[in-house]
Amino acid sequence: MKKNIFCILFFVLVWGQAKALSEVEISGELDVNASVWSLPTGERGNSAFGIPSFFVDLKAPLKEDNLMVVSFEGSEEKTSSTERFDVKVREAHLDVVSLFQGMHALRVGLIPQVWQQAQYETWSYRFLGKETWAMTEKWKYLDYSDLGFSFMSELPEDLGEWAFTLANGEGAEKKEAGPHKEGSLFVRVTPWSPWAFSVNYVRGNYDLYGEEVGLKERIQALVTYQIQEEWQMGLEYLGTKDPADAIRDLNMVEGLDVTALSGEAVSGQGGSLYVVFSTGPKSEVLLRYDYLNPVVGEDGKELQTVIASLAYQVTDDIRAAMAVDHTRYGDNFAAGARDRSKVELAAQVLF
Numbered sequence: 001m002k003k004n005i006f007c008i009l010f011f012v013l014v015w016g017q018a019k020a021l022s023e024v025e026i027s028g029e030l031d032v033n034a035s036v037w038s039l040p041t042g043e044r045g046n047s048a049f050g051i052p053s054f055f056v057d058l059k060a061p062l063k064e065d066n067l068m069v070v071s072f073e074g075s076e077e078k079t080s081s082t083e084r085f086d087v088k089v090r091e092a093h094l095d096v097v098s099l100f101q102g103m104h105a106l107r108v109g110l111i112p113q114v115w116q117q118a119q120y121e122t123w124s125y126r127f128l129g130k131e132t133w134a135m136t137e138k139w140k141y142l143d144y145s146d147l148g149f150s151f152m153s154e155l156p157e158d159l160g161e162w163a164f165t166l167a168n169g170e171g172a173e174k175k176e177a178g179p180h181k182e183g184s185l186f187v188r189v190t191p192w193s194p195w196a197f198s199v200n201y202v203r204g205n206y207d208l209y210g211e212e213v214g215l216k217e218r219i220q221a222l223v224t225y226q227i228q229e230e231w232q233m234g235l236e237y238l239g240t241k242d243p244a245d246a247i248r249d250l251n252m253v254e255g256l257d258v259t260a261l262s263g264e265a266v267s268g269q270g271g272s273l274y275v276v277f278s279t280g281p282k283s284e285v286l287l288r289y290d291y292l293n294p295v296v297g298e299d300g301k302e303l304q305t306v307i308a309s310l311a312y313q314v315t316d317d318i319r320a321a322m323a324v325d326h327t328r329y330g331d332n333f334a335a336g337a338r339d340r341s342k343v344e345l346a347a348q349v350l351f
Contacts, residue, residue, distance in 0.1 A: 028056040031127035033346035050076050051085065052129045064098035089172070091145050107150040110172055113142050114150060114163045114186040115200040115220060122226065125286055127348035131305055131325045135238050135272050135290060140252040141218060142202065143171030146182070160189040169204040169216070178207025182216065198222040209243040213265040217241040232276040240268040240294070253294045256301065257334040268294040282313040286323075300332030317350040
């Protein structure tokens with residue numbers, strides 16, 4: 001609550017420098033869905049209505065082309081609150097460009113994780129629910145935002161862009177409790193359009209588990225191909241390293257059982273392949289496959305998800321979709337873990 005109040009007050013204070021209230025841009029998104037489970041047998045036929053996400057974004061232009069951004073998120077997918085639906089600050093930052101010449105910017109405050117923000121600029125299927133979120137967000141390998149700063153700039157010769165970020169490493173919902181910080185370097189290369197190649201490296205340290213096993217590391221790579229609205233595909237790689245106790249305490253990877261590895265550091269590898277192609281003037285099909293081996297060297301700990309969706313653009317700001325997803329767990333993933341499937345009707349409303 002204190003963090004929310006601080007962010008709101010910060011926004012109000014800077015708001016006074018805005019050129020005019022009429023220039024403040026307000027936008028948002030409401031996602032709604034209805035799901036029917038088919039597996040496991042005990043949940044076969046169960047149905048539910050939900051709101052996976054709700055966003056409200058405010059962008060206030062300041063003097064000398066600087067920008068203030070505040071974003072609020074409400075989601076049933078949050079697990080840090082006892083409330084079923086809780087609205088919290090997702091972003092609250094100041095983008096400073098007036099101190100630099102050329103395409104450079106300094107972002108300070110509650111800043112988004114550059115890798116995930118870049119993914120969501122082109123990935124528009126988050127509205128289907130948690131299974132279609134970016135890999136690092138849905139498996140809790142990276143928080144979407146954190147307190148810190150980012151410096152962003154272009155690569156020479158119009159090759160692309162890069163960003164360096166330094167943050168607390170605790171995520172938006174936790175107070176910084178130790179001296180360690182988290183640094184990341186993001187690079188996106190785009191001279192071979194419609195191909196693009198992105199890499200991201202994150203390095204930090206968990207303060208609770210000791211120097212020997214406390215390393216937090218993420219290595220990510222993404223290749224994408226996109227031809228306007230007709231065809232889009234992407235192949236992503238994810239490499240991770242964490243203390244096994246952090247995976248347990250932070251409930252990462254859907255409750256993976258790492259009890260036997262307590263006190264050790266573990267490495268993980270994963271990948272995602274998706275294809276989106278148009279089937280008509282207002283419809284398109286999505287196919288996506290995610291694979292994760294969160295503890296390399298341990299048999300039966302794998303996780304796989306397959307998603308298929310047919311989406312239809314009802315109006316410019318309303319999109320509807322029907323999706324089917326199936327998740328399969330390894331034999332030793334966790335006690336009680338069972339394969340599951342569901343059919344879902346979803347809608348995305350932009351405003």
